[in-house]
Amino acid sequence: MRRRTLLAFAAALPLSACESDGAEATGNLRIATGSPGAVYYRYGSAIAELCKRYLPNVHASVLTTAASQFNVQSILDGTADVAFTQADIAAENDQSHPDQLAALGRLYDDHIHVVVAASGPVKGLHDLRQRRVSIGGEGSGTAITALRVLSISDIAIEGKRLGLDDSVAALRAGGIDAFFFSGGLPVAAIADLARDFPIRLLDLSEPVKALRAQYGDYYAERVVPASTYTGITATVAIGIANYLVVRMSMNEPLAYGVTRLLFEGRDELAKAHQAAARLNIRSAISTPPLPLHPGAIRYYRAQKA
Structure with missing residues (x-):
């Protein structure tokens, strides 16, 4: 005792x-x-x-x-x-x-972000077909999860292997149409981007159930609140512990x-x-x-x- x-x-x-x-x-x-x-x-x-x-x-x-x-x-x-x-x-x-x-x-839980220019042509996940998309750097969890999301959704892209900072720079410069990133809220680099470069986050509610069915209960539906980044609306993302x-x-x-x-x-x-x-x-x-x-x-x- x-x-x-x-x-x-x-x-x-x-x-x-x-x-x-x-x-x-x-x-x-x-x-x-x-x-x-x-x-x-x-x-x-x-x-x-x-x-x-x-x-x-x-x-x-x-x-x-x-x-x-x-x-x-x-x-x-x-x-x-x-x-x-x-x-x-x-x-x-x-x-x-x-x-x-x-x-x-x-x-804590990560949120899978798919970030696009607010003024660009990509409005939803399936608009990524055949577009230039950074799936995350070599060796990142983002890249593995992004490939699973794209495969589950039957979306073929022109893939780029860029880390977060390079993805932000490439989107800003028009070198890519979108990028994936898995991070806790808020991701500082995305917040900095949104302050002077209007962005949109893509809704990811569709692939969550299929991801869970194929890979396990590591994935969950999570919402990125509208207050997280300048100019975004509340958006469904994929949560990962x-x-x-x-x-x-x-x-x-x-x-x-x-x-x-x-x-x-x-x-x-x-x-x-x-x-x-x-x-x-x-x-x-x-x-x-x-x-x-x-x-x-x-x-x-x-x-x-």
Whole structure:
């Protein structure tokens, strides 16, 4: 009973009082994120800053990447220690690399955006046929999900493999007719674009059921509110959960320390991007098909999650 009481007391302490927990977490923490204009990078950079303050024996650094698929591969090949990824990408890699991946938690939901010029000819998803469309950078979760959406919808395009920043620049310059991007709301690069370049988001309600039927329940219908970007109306998008993933072999104290940091530093992390404020301890433990890492389980049990 005494040990349980001590754990409960420690769990209630603010981050600044967590010296004993912080001291036991040691090692490198290379955080695989995404492009600088998107949520993963801002969220990951904020985690690295908190590590410097509250996990003194952890050397945290941020990796700018192509995002989800590249990130999971980086975990598997040992070039990253923790990574942001979409649930559908995590599931696909778990099938091909069983028992190697674990999650620290479910963070927030991405929204699949299909962005077009408001004054252009593309009004709906099927208007993308034979048009120049960026499906996302090589190694991104966006690209995999975009290809699934297009295949399910029987739409052939002239595909371009551009990252977010290059997609924004290409749409602005007239080099493409549309681009896909999967990100938490709001995506800063899209918000910046919309302020001086009128955009429209395409309705994606049609392919959601078919995606769920073919690939699993990782996809859900979500709405991008009209207040999200200048000039848009409320638009149905495709929602996908995001996980923070690690190797199952990560040492338990480090996994525990990072998981605790996510929750007890949530207000600080939300200053970097509001998606961090959506972290919820009840939903965080749901990371199918990935198991939670034992270090994360220790944190959640202490919180009676």
